[in-house]
Amino acid sequence: MFDAFTDWKEEPLAIVADKAYGSAKIRQQIEDEGALAVIPSKSNAKKPIPHDKNLYAMRNIVERFFCKMKDMRRLATRFEKTAINFQNMIYMFAIRCWIN
Numbered sequence: 001m002f003d004a005f006t007d008w009k010e011e012p013l014a015i016v017a018d019k020a021y022g023s024a025k026i027r028q029q030i031e032d033e034g035a036l037a038v039i040p041s042k043s044n045a046k047k048p049i050p051h052d053k054n055l056y057a058m059r060n061i062v063e064r065f066f067c068k069m070k071d072m073r074r075l076a077t078r079f080e081k082t083a084i085n086f087q088n089m090i091y092m093f094a095i096r097c098w099i100n
Helices: 024-032 054-055 060-073 083-099
Strands: 014-016 036-038
Touching: 024 036, 024 083, 054 060, 060 083
Parallel strands: 014 036
Antiparallel strands: none
């Protein structure tokens, strides 16, 4: 599943994910890519793995953007049939969020 996200033009410095992606296999794949895995350990982990709390907190900005985007019915149900029109609607939504 993670292999679909490893085709980078530029290698990332860090990959931020939630606890569901905290398995040793995924962490190893991220390390093999040369990036830092910023994934909190599950609460019942026997050996908790430390992570950068400040970098993980920045993930919230992206999460809130997608939550707001789902409130816009036109984007949530993908009224736009072509990919370029859908991308332009996302750009317009991002501009609207930035202005407000």
